Every structure is written in C-alpha cells, then in structure tokens.
Amino acid sequence: MVAVVASPSSMSDEHELLRQTVRQFVQSRVEPQAMAHDESATFNTALLRELGSLGLIGVTIPEADGGAGMDATASVIVHDELAYSDPGFTLAYLAHALLFVNNFYFASNAAQRKRYLPRTLTGELVGAMGMTEPAVGTDVLGLQMTARRDGDHYVLDGRKTFITNGPEAGVFLIYAKLADRITTFVVEREFPGFSSSAKIPKMGMRASTMCELVLEDCRVPVENLMGTEGGGMTNMMRNLEIERLGLAAMSLGMARRCLDAMVQYATERRTFGKPLAEHGQIQRYIGESYAKVEAMRALTYNVAATLTPGSRNRLGTDAAKLFAATAAKEVADAAMQVLGGYGYCTEYRIEQFLRDTKLIEIGGGTLEAHQKNITRDLTRR
Numbered sequence: 001m002v003a004v005v006a007s008p009s010s011m012s013d014e015h016e017l018l019r020q021t022v023r024q025f026v027q028s029r030v031e032p033q034a035m036a037h038d039e040s041a042t043f044n045t046a047l048l049r050e051l052g053s054l055g056l057i058g059v060t061i062p063e064a065d066g067g068a069g070m071d072a073t074a075s076v077i078v079h080d081e082l083a084y085s086d087p088g089f090t091l092a093y094l095a096h097a098l099l100f101v102n103n104f105y106f107a108s109n110a111a112q113r114k115r116y117l118p119r120t121l122t123g124e125l126v127g128a129m130g131m132t133e134p135a136v137g138t139d140v141l142g143l144q145m146t147a148r149r150d151g152d153h154y155v156l157d158g159r160k161t162f163i164t165n166g167p168e169a170g171v172f173l174i175y176a177k178l179a180d181r182i183t184t185f186v187v188e189r190e191f192p193g194f195s196s197s198a199k200i201p202k203m204g205m206r207a208s209t210m211c212e213l214v215l216e217d218c219r220v221p222v223e224n225l226m227g228t229e230g231g232g233m234t235n236m237m238r239n240l241e242i243e244r245l246g247l248a249a250m251s252l253g254m255a256r257r258c259l260d261a262m263v264q265y266a267t268e269r270r271t272f273g274k275p276l277a278e279h280g281q282i283q284r285y286i287g288e289s290y291a292k293v294e295a296m297r298a299l300t301y302n303v304a305a306t307l308t309p310g311s312r313n314r315l316g317t318d319a320a321k322l323f324a325a326t327a328a329k330e331v332a333d334a335a336m337q338v339l340g341g342y343g344y345c346t347e348y349r350i351e352q353f354l355r356d357t358k359l360i361e362i363g364g365g366t367l368e369a370h371q372k373n374i375t376r377d378l379t380r381r
C-alpha cells in the first residue's frame, strides 16, 4: 500500500483492529480467488461463509443477537477493505449483510429473528433484497408488485429484477403494495409460487450474480410480514442510507487499489530514459487521483460517523455515494491510462476495476437520483 494517510478522527482502536483483521483476510483468502471469480462470473458462497465465521456478516447487529455490535464506520471499513481486492464479491457481501441482514434485523420481530438470523449471520443461508422491478427502478415508490391477504397467508404477484444474490439466495426481503401501501415481506425460495430466472449477464461486478424473481400467486405466511402493513417505506428508506454508504466505501476501496497500481507502475516503468512518474502528464493523473481518494475517504468516513440505527442522514449518504462513485471511476480510468496497454489487458486487473467502478453510478440509486434527492433536501430547508 503506497498511499500514506492519517486515520479519520472517528476511528477507534477497535476499528483499527477490525481493519487489520479484514486486511489480513483479504490478502490470504480474497485476493487469490478474485480474478477467477470475475472470469467465471460466479459468487464464492464458501468465502461468504468464511466471513461469517469471522463474525463479519453481522457487523452492525448487536452482540446480544449474535452480531459484532459495531457501527456504520465498521461496516464502511469492511466494504472499503474487501473492495480493494474483489469488488464483485463485496457487492454480493453488501447485498447479503446490508440489504438483507441489516435491513431485516432492524425491522423484524423476535420470532422472525429466531428463524432467520442465525443462519444468515453464518452465511449458510444467503439473503437478497427485491425492490427494483422490470418497469420500475428510480421511481421505486411506483412499484407494481401486489400483495393481498388470504386467510393466514399473503398472496404476492409481480416480478423483481437485477436482484443481487438472487440465484443463490434462500431468503428475500420483498417490497410489495398491500392496498397500495408499500409493505415488506420475508419470502423463502421454497414458498409456492416463487421462481427465479437464469443469471443476468453483466459488464462488471461479475463475482456477484443477479437474476429476476417471479412471484405468481406466491403464498407467504402472515408471520412473514415484516413490521406493519404499509410500513415498508420506513425500513426501505432507512436501509437505503447504509446501502449507499457501503457503496461509497466500495468506491473508495476500488480507487485506493487503482491509485496504488498506478503509483507502483509509474515508479517501475521507464520511457524516454526516465520513470513514468517523472513525466508531468503522468504526475497529473497520480496527483489528481490521490486528491480524489483522500476526498472520498474523508467524506465517506465523516458521514459514517453520523449514521446510527436511530439517526438518519440521507443528505450525507447521497452526497458520499454521488461523489465517490464518479471519483472512483475517474481514478480507475486514470490508472488505465498510466498503465497503457498493460492496463487495458487483464493481468493488472485495472480493466476489471474500471468495469466495476461504473456500477456504483447506477446501483443503489443512480447519479441523477442522488442529485435530485440532494436538491430536494436542500431546497426544503
């Protein structure tokens, strides 16, 4: 690691220990498998279970319920470190640990936690979250999946698409409209009327998978209503904030990797009788990339320090992801330019990071969605 920085002030000894633990795990277990899973476009579920055995799935879940009892900063550390090595796997981890486990925990009741939490905290049971539909993405409040009560079941009808972990997951948080009000349900793959499509091929983040979910007269027991009827908006909006923070942290990890790669290459590669690093135009790529990495680090960790299950920071989490997404893509592009033809080929993995950084400008809210949210919040003040 060549970039030298001071730790953000919100970092405790416990956070530093967590970073060291994750970094060691990344070097020994994540890095060796990353390229192969990008090439084969497969999610390494055994690696997810290894994270579970280290207690890294329930980072934000209280210790009393089997988690690590840590905060949003800790979650950012894990995403930052994992994405330095394997962004696709980190996206699968995010979909499991934040979109399912964190979301589920803060909206579920004791019986639901007993049934689903232990196996999702170990990674034995993979989770996913279904919000997006074939005809509804950014305009999520217009979602069309319906739910109706039928005796001791709810019956769900509709489709979800782009669902990360969809092919592997055994349990899903599904948003549907019950009497036109968004409501959350815990849906098991084995419930009658549930099916999923083949994997959807994609440009980047290929070590995670996604597919469409099809619910046709899907029967969900009443005890699998999460929270209250019509209460889905609250947990959807609350969880979107930590999701966006996790995605900003992933951008930071990817940008750090690309910066390190370009600094090392510019030091070793010589043209016109001197190292690349001595050419002014290359210095511009490196200097600007370093500044972007530091800015995204400061913003992401600052916002993380404000986020708790009881406090909201939509403005901050939108801003962190809006800035980090584009900055990371620019840093990856700069790295490819510094590495020239070697950057364009697969060996140094820069082409992979360039593909992977692009996703953060779309998934979990597009750039345009963040711009709109931020403007709406600022003009309301």
Ligand SMILES: Cc1cc2nc3c(=O)[nH]c(=O)nc-3n(C[C@H](O)[C@H](O)[C@H](O)COP(=O)(O)OP(=O)(O)OC[C@H]3O[C@@H](n4cnc5c(N)ncnc54)[C@H](O)[C@@H]3O)c2cc1C
Binding pocket: 095, 099, 128, 129, 130, 131, 132, 135, 136, 137, 138, 139, 161, 162, 163, 164, 165, 202, 205, 210, 359, 362, 363, 364, 365, 366, 367, 368, 369
């Ligand atoms: C790899 C990947 C993984 C994903 N994982 C999940 C998951 O696990 N669960 C899940 O529920 N979803 C998931 N998604 C879906 C993701 O959140 C959506 O793709 C995203 O919210 C955008 O929705 P959309 O693709 O339907 O785009 P659209 O909403 O159709 O937008 C298309 C374009 O128009 C722009 N646009 C739309 N409305 C406006 C407007 N009013 N003003 C200006 N511009 C506008 C958008 O910003 C975008 O540029 C995933 C997507 C990808 C690509």
